[in-house]
Amino acid sequence: MDRHDAEILHHLTRDGRMSVNDLSAEVHLSQTPVARRLKKLEEEGVIKGYTALIDEKKLGFTFSVFVSVRLERQIDEELARFEARIESLPEVVDCWLMTGNHDYLLRVVTRDIEEFEKFLVGQLTKLGGISSIESSIPLRCVKSAYARYR
Numbered sequence: 001m002d003r004h005d006a007e008i009l010h011h012l013t014r015d016g017r018m019s020v021n022d023l024s025a026e027v028h029l030s031q032t033p034v035a036r037r038l039k040k041l042e043e044e045g046v047i048k049g050y051t052a053l054i055d056e057k058k059l060g061f062t063f064s065v066f067v068s069v070r071l072e073r074q075i076d077e078e079l080a081r082f083e084a085r086i087e088s089l090p091e092v093v094d095c096w097l098m099t100g101n102h103d104y105l106l107r108v109v110t111r112d113i114e115e116f117e118k119f120l121v122g123q124l125t126k127l128g129g130i131s132s133i134e135s136s137i138p139l140r141c142v143k144s145a146y147a148r149y150r
Contacts, residue, residue: 001046004029005037009046009149016050053146056093061109065116067124068102068134078129079103085127091119102134 007027011018018026024034041047056062071078079097082104086095094107110116124133 004033005041005046006150008034008037008041009147012047013146013149056109060111063110063112063116064138065108065110066136066138067106067108067120068098068132068136069104069106069124069130070101070132071103072129072131074103082127082129089119089123091116091123102132 004027008023011023011026020031020035020038023038024031027034029037038047056064069082071082083095083097086092086104086106091108091110092106093109094105096105097103098105108116108119110119120133120135124130
């Protein structure tokens with residue numbers, strides 16, 4: 001990957017619908033090499049796909065919480081069971097298996113704190129196999145990038 005590839009990725013992270021013509025103007029290459037580079041980045045899996053970025057707040061989901069979960073036992077079967085249960089919960093937007101004091105870090109998105117409480121008490125705590133849950137409410141996002149490309 002060279003600087004032209006990095007520039008292509010830079011522009012696509014800003015506008016995934018950018019045409020090859022517009023990309024070529026931005027990276028100062030003709031359309032054919034840009035199209036070839038784009039195809040290669042897709043084939044190599046560097047570009048995994050294209051998607052729409054959704055503003056959760058405009059849909060009424062204004063309350064985000066980071067939730068750290070520690071399981072009672074950190075064995076493969078328990079990890080797999082927890083992960084399968086998490087898959088079915090639409091409130092959990094992101095779920096990461098972690099090192100350190102907690103086993104998982106979740107980003108939970110709800111309409112408000114009352115809906116988060118219902119989720120926490122009515123669903124998350126009832127999954128079983130959990131030894132502790134710790135919630136942190138973010139005040140504001142300082143930086144958000146969808147991927148590192150350079």
